[in-house]
Ligand SMILES: Nc1ncnc2c1ncn2[C@@H]1O[C@H](COP(=O)(O)OP(=O)(O)OP(=O)(O)O)[C@@H](O)[C@H]1O
């Protein structure tokens with residue numbers, strides 16, 4: 296038996312991938328199929344699932360209300376489409392802001408003296424040791440009406456005798472954006488840093504030697520060679536921002552509802568797993584489409600592949 | 603009009619001090635003076651860590667001298683950045699841009715000059731022709747062999763038509779055969795374009811065959827500067843005589859000096875040796891007699907009364923064109939390279955251990971150097 300196995304290369308291969316395969320089937324494929332099946336069903340009065348084959352959850356998601364009165368002029372209900380759009384645009388904005396903050400930081404760290412470099416990298420990483428949710432709550436402390444920021448401004452205003460109304464910062468789209476940027480910044484800094492650090496110093500010297508000033512060296516050499524890091528970071532940031540609900544839940548309250556919140560509420564509050572499943576699948580498809588077009592253009596952040 | 607200087611590059615009393623990781627200060631380049639003439643093939647030769655790369659990097663502008671000044675075409679460089687200097691570098695690691703094609707790599711420097719597109723095209727074509735890489739324009743550096751990458755690095759620098767080309771061991775990564783080919787090719791290109799080449803190497807044969815002039819360096823200092831013939835035939839120090847080619851050294855004390863000649867008493871031979879006075883020795887002081895192994899003549903009987911020593915063969919090594927004979931004379935072993943002028947199968951034709959013979963050191967082939 297063992298001897299046969301030793302000689303049979305394809306049996307060996309099968310045996311080697313089996314654990315991964317089982318894992319994938321058990322924890323990815325089956326749940327995905329279940330979600331798909333549920334999304335075609337409808338809910339009963341107790342929040343259970345009545346299996347069936349109907350697209351009404353999807354129609355509802357895209358605005359075609361099923362319990363629309365015949366007399367009503369338009370039956371289009373943009374609530375969920377707006378949520379999808381808001382999530383997409385928030386993910387785009389977060390990613391753009393994170394790139395524009397992370398690149399200079401990563402550049403600075405990559406160019407720092409090797410001894411200081413470790414310190415800076417630690418500073419980037421240390422916040423990750425604290426739980427995600429706790430860090431978002433910290434922002435709540437900073438942003439709320441009696442929070443730290445309003446406190447400081449109010450104190451300054453009192454000193455300068457300026458009338459001051461506490462700013463409404465918490466539960467705004469801005470608060471959610473700030474929270475997202477804060478949460479995902481490290482995931483952009485690290486890959487960009489890695490690809491910047493890998494660039495051989497001699498290349499900068501070669502560019503200067505050939506007549507490029509520092510600015511043109513950056514545009515023609517540094518930036519293209521660090522693109523793999525930017526691409527990897529974008530994937531690491533965009534996809535989770537699309538799906539997360541904690542940041543918007545804590546910092547956005549009822550004001551800023553994203554797809555993530557929608558899905559969560561369907562399962563926990565509204566007790567409609569069929570609609571929640573449909574929303575989950577749409578979120579996945581949306582993310583896949585964006586990622587697909589993005590990686591088609593920029594690759595997966597691997598080394599520059601020679602055609 | 604810019605005043606034309608006779609020298610392409612001058613180093614005047616240049617010092618470069620580095621702080622080592624151990625915390626000490628190190629003069630990687632130590633009061634170096636060098637004049638490199640326009641159109642010259644100039645080599646810096648020295649063992650590892652003697653400051654060749656540091657000197658070259660200061661000329662390119664990647665490092666600035668701690669003391670002294672570097673002049674390029676008569677202009678003091680001070681802290682002029684690399685992109686404003688009319689010199690180009692061929693890096694030892696090639697430093698090719700991996701994200702650009704061969705064409706883009708070579709065109710890069712011309713684009714930085716804002717040359718018109720058709721001129722760029724023409725010049726890139728010409729230089730690719732020169733390094734024999736036509737048809738490789740669309741390839742990426744990773745798709746080229748080491749030798750081809752080396753040529754691209756050369757082409758990328760050459761296309762700028764700088765006044766001075768700095769080359770840091772450009773052939774160091776190539777195998778011996780390719781290296782020899784590229785040596786000839788480089789020299790031919792240099793003669794064709796007439797650009798001053800400053801060439802760093804630790805391969806003395808390479809320096810001797812390619813250079814118009816050589817600077818031999820050691821521990822940050824220039825030990826001697828001159829043509830290959832001068833360096834080999836008239837080394838001015840024991841270091842250079844030992845570093846370039848091989849030499850026999852006989853230590854002693856200067857007994858007398860008569861103009862061009864000097865006599866040194868060599869205790870190990872218990873006799874005096876006469877040789878060329880190199881001008882730096884003084885009466886009564888320590889000196890060293892220096893003679894190249896191929897310049898010693900072997901005979902049965904002494905040729906003259908002067909500089910002839912009886913000895914016995916210790917060992918011999920047959921190396922094809924020559925036989926290396928190690929002869930015991932007094933307390934010393936002297937190496938002699940004898941050319942095998944006669945084809946013979948008889949082992950006796952190539953000397954045998956224990957054989958008695960006479961070594962003749964012609965005074966005009968023998969140098970008396972100060973023993974520093
Ligand atoms: N940036 C630096 N910091 C500290 N020391 C340095 C630095 N660069 C060079 N050195 C030291 O200066 C000395 C000369 O170095 P350099 O690179 O010029 O040698 P080299 O002659 O080019 O040697 P090789 O033939 O090995 O390339 C060496 O002892 C080296 O350790």
Ligand SMILES: [Mg+2]
Nearest residue numbers: 654655656770
């Ligand atoms: Mg070097």
